[in-house]
Amino acid sequence: MRDPLLLSAALVAALAGMGWLALAMEAHWPQVFAARGPTPRTSRMLRVLGAAAIVTSLVLCLCVDHATMAVLVWIMALAGAALAIAFTLARRAHWLRVLLPPRCVAGPG
Amino acid sequence: MFQNLRLAMAWLHTWFGLVLGFVLIVVFFFGSLSVFDREIDRWAIPASRFEPQPMPSFEQVLRPAFESMQPTRAAIDEMRPRVDGPMPERFDTVVRWGAYTTHRDPVLGVFAGYEVPGAKDPEDSIWADRTIDPRSGATLPDDHLKIGSQFFYPLHYSLTLNWYSLGYWIVGFAALMMLVALVSGVVMHRKIFREFFTFRPAKSRQRSTLDLHNLTGVVALPFHFFFAFTGLVIFAGIYFPVTHTQLHALHDRHEQIEAQETGLPHDRARQPATLASVDAMVAEAQRRWAAKGMAGDVGFLAVQHVGDANAYVSLYRAGTDRIALTGEGIHFKASTGEVLREDPPTTAVGSINEFLTGLHLQHFRHWLLRWLYVLGGLTGCVCIVTGFMFFVEKRKHQHAKQGEQGARVVDALAVTTVTGMLVAACGMLVANRLLPEAMPQGWPGRGDFERYAFWALWLFAMLHAFVRSAPVARGEANPAWREQCVAIAVLAVAAVVLNAATTGDHLLNTIPRGYWPVAGVDLALLATAGLALVAVRRLARRATAATGRVRNAEAAHA
Amino acid sequence: MTARIATPRLPLLLRIAAAVFGGYAFAWGMIALAIAVLYAAGMAFHDAEHLASLVALLVYVATFCWAFVTRSLARAWLVLAGGGAVMAVAASFVQHLIVP
Numbered sequence: 001m002r003d004p005l006l007l008s009a010a011l012v013a014a015l016a017g018m019g020w021l022a023l024a025m026e027a028h029w030p031q032v033f034a035a036r037g038p039t040p041r042t043s044r045m046l047r048v049l050g051a052a053a054i055v056t057s058l059v060l061c062l063c064v065d066h067a068t069m070a071v072l073v074w075i076m077a078l079a080g081a082a083l084a085i086a087f088t089l090a091r092r093a094h095w096l097r098v099l100l101p102p103r104c105v106a107g108p109g
Numbered sequence: 110m111f112q113n114l115r116l117a118m119a120w121l122h123t124w125f126g127l128v129l130g131f132v133l134i135v136v137f138f139f140g141s142l143s144v145f146d147r148e149i150d151r152w153a154i155p156a157s158r159f160e161p162q163p164m165p166s167f168e169q170v171l172r173p174a175f176e177s178m179q180p181t182r183a184a185i186d187e188m189r190p191r192v193d194g195p196m197p198e199r200f201d202t203v204v205r206w207g208a209y210t211t212h213r214d215p216v217l218g219v220f221a222g223y224e225v226p227g228a229k230d231p232e233d234s235i236w237a238d239r240t241i242d243p244r245s246g247a248t249l250p251d252d253h254l255k256i257g258s259q260f261f262y263p264l265h266y267s268l269t270l271n272w273y274s275l276g277y278w279i280v281g282f283a284a285l286m287m288l289v290a291l292v293s294g295v296v297m298h299r300k301i302f303r304e305f306f307t308f309r310p311a312k313s314r315q316r317s318t319l320d321l322h323n324l325t326g327v328v329a330l331p332f333h334f335f336f337a338f339t340g341l342v343i344f345a346g347i348y349f350p351v352t353h354t355q356l357h358a359l360h361d362r363h364e365q366i367e368a369q370e371t372g373l374p375h376d377r378a379r380q381p382a383t384l385a386s387v388d389a390m391v392a393e394a395q396r397r398w399a400a401k402g403m404a405g406d407v408g409f410l411a412v413q414h415v416g417d418a419n420a421y422v423s424l425y426r427a428g429t430d431r432i433a434l435t436g437e438g439i440h441f442k443a444s445t446g447e448v449l450r451e452d453p454p455t456t457a458v459g460s461i462n463e464f465l466t467g468l469h470l471q472h473f474r475h476w477l478l479r480w481l482y483v484l485g486g487l488t489g490c491v492c493i494v495t496g497f498m499f500f501v502e503k504r505k506h507q508h509a510k511q512g513e514q515g516a517r518v519v520d521a522l523a524v525t526t527v528t529g530m531l532v533a534a535c536g537m538l539v540a541n542r543l544l545p546e547a548m549p550q551g552w553p554g555r556g557d558f559e560r561y562a563f564w565a566l567w568l569f570a571m572l573h574a575f576v577r578s579a580p581v582a583r584g585e586a587n588p589a590w591r592e593q594c595v596a597i598a599v600l601a602v603a604a605v606v607l608n609a610a611t612t613g614d615h616l617l618n619t620i621p622r623g624y625w626p627v628a629g630v631d632l633a634l635l636a637t638a639g640l641a642l643v644a645v646r647r648l649a650r651r652a653t654a655a656t657g658r659v660r661n662a663e664a665a666h667a
Numbered sequence: 668m669t670a671r672i673a674t675p676r677l678p679l680l681l682r683i684a685a686a687v688f689g690g691y692a693f694a695w696g697m698i699a700l701a702i703a704v705l706y707a708a709g710m711a712f713h714d715a716e717h718l719a720s721l722v723a724l725l726v727y728v729a730t731f732c733w734a735f736v737t738r739s740l741a742r743a744w745l746v747l748a749g750g751g752a753v754m755a756v757a758a759s760f761v762q763h764l765i766v767p
């Protein structure tokens with residue numbers, strides 16, 4: 001039971017990571033929040049968060065499988081996550097609001 | 110010739126991508142299906158629907174099977190031109206017995222190679238194949254086609270065009286062009302990172318098609334690159350047979366030295382000898398693998414120079430816990446059972462090669478990664494299809510004005526290779542369930558009829574695509590897209606229904622039982638049907654909108 | 668890319684041929700020479716084979732693109748087919764030194 005849970009967590013981390021990276025971009029933030037942004041500070045923070053989540057995803061994959069296999073699972077999971085985020089942005093952009101607490105969006109800065 | 114690098118790359122990408130795209134989409138699609146080839150085999154051969162089995166006992170199951178094998182009449186006829194003098198009726202000198210299984214195989218493939226007296230090339234041998242039930246040793250009918258591993262998979266790497274290995278060369282060139290298309294695509298694409306997540310379905314069709322083309326090409330770029338590349342690496346020996354032609358002398362020298370070093374005899378001693386217990390050898394091999402901390406099922410078992418004093422038994426591990434295709438082979442003297450040799454650990458280059466080939470051939474046990482591979486493969490299909498569609502969208506109005514047929518032909522070929530291919534694949538599964546268990550005496554085998562159904566449906570889909578293509582020449586959509594989507598939905602549902610009716614393994618039975626090979630194929634067929642119907646609805650809505658526009662325009666003129 | 672680039676047929680065909688066949692010859696020569704030299708230098712035979720084809724396949728992709736980028740058609744042919752032939756001859760020479 002441990003392995004499927006860890007792999008699911010790796011997929012979720014990849015998805016969140018790609019989501020944060022997308023939110024850090026000027027083109028996509030307005031799609032999600034219907035507002036201008038993100039501020040440079042928020043953008044930087046989102047990028048760091050995104051990178052951290054993607055690294056976390058790799059670590060989780062490495063916990064389950066032999067390193068050679070884990071890297072492949074991770075790379076393919078990232079591709080899948082990027083596709084999922086792109087399609088969500090195209091059709092249901094507001095779903096990505098779950099990735100950021102509302103006060104970070106409204107907050108000054 | 111071209112003014113700058115970008116134009117040169119654009120030309121390469123457009124034209125080589127278009128021409129070889131028709132091959133590549135076949136390779137990508139059937140490659141995606143091949144990820145689950147064994148599961149498709151289960152669906153296609155109901156007699157093999159039971160749990161995967163380990164390598165059975167050699168003494169009790171394999172040996173009787175091997176000893177009762179002989180080459181088929183077809184194999185003998187095929188061998189005839191490579192022999193001086195008459196062909197023998199029976200073949201008794203066995204060069205090699207082999208049995209191969211994976212963690213997904215309930216039935217076992219076994220093969221035997223025999224010496225052919227008078228063969229023009231003394232190293233040449235004649236082969237016999239058989240599929241057995243490893244629980245009992247019973248033989249499965251040899252005309253029952255394993256649609257996954259014996260048809261979809263060969264389509265993936267050779268298009269089943271075996272004449273002078275032509276199919277391998279076409280697929281190889283297409284893979285090379287895939288790599289060229291990736292390089293040129295990256296050069297052309299100015300905003301790889303800025304548009305990484307960009308897909309704007311609301312924009313013009315040309316724009317949104319290009320968005321989807323870029324998206325599917327870029328996010329799965331590592332997958333596309335590594336699969337095209339490793340595919341070429343796997344068959345590098347076919348594409349560049351350097352060591353069998355120009356460097357033959359070097360190759361021979363290496364083989365002699367290797368035979369000396371390994372102590373595994375290259376030739377027969379021409380003295381008969383008995384065979385010690387192979388099951389005991391298997392136990393010994395498993396003990397040695399376990400001592401090295403590796404999972405110990407036998408994946409491949411071979412006996413070389415059967416019946417001779419020089420005979421030896423090679424056992425390879427089924428490496429399901431690694432990407433790399435390693436076997437950790439252990440070789441035994443057949444007459445005594447003593448260990449002749451354990452393969453040494455692989456070198457650095459060897460490991461890289463095993464990783465690259467293993468990554469593509471996927472013998473590992475990892476269902477998530479398998480599904481991610483399917484996703485990667487289908488993403489590649491979307492990338493190629495959107496490439497076709499962009500080509501057509503970009504040119505069709507201009508071609509319509511100039512009275513050219515280019516866009517029309519490309520569009521019809523795109524219909525053929527996209528929906529037509531699906532029609533053929535689904536139709537083959539329907540044929541599989543409709544054909545009788547045994548064909549009448551003297552008829553071609555059951556598997557042959559399944560193949561005919563596949564190619565006939567595909568040819569029919571192509572004719573249909575061209576016959577219905579006239580609107581494209583006026584800058585409108587080809588109704589064949591929609592009509593073939595309907596055919597896909599009908600055939601996919603029919604396959605599921607026929608499977609339920611002829612075998613009783615319907616989803617309400619297979620899912621509670623957890624029998625995923627058949628449930629998975631059924632669910633995939635239903636998903637295909639569902640997607641096809643969504644496409645039909647969308648295309649119909651678009652067609653009505655288009656006719657509405659034409660009518661309004663005509664009314665305005667009148 | 669929108670308008671079809673008006674190029675004369677023959678030079679284009681020769682360039683495609685240079686990319687496909689010249690590139691193939693170049694890759695062949697490179698594989699042959701690399702195997703012969705690496706084997707002579709003591710690398711295991713199959714390792715030499717694998718390493719040579721891994722590298723040469725990537726080089727084939729590069730030379731294929733290059734054949735369309737370089738200005739002179741003659742240079743494309745000279746480098747690809749000529750270079751391939753030179754490497755192949757060198758490979759046979761090295762083989763001759765090892766296996767007289």
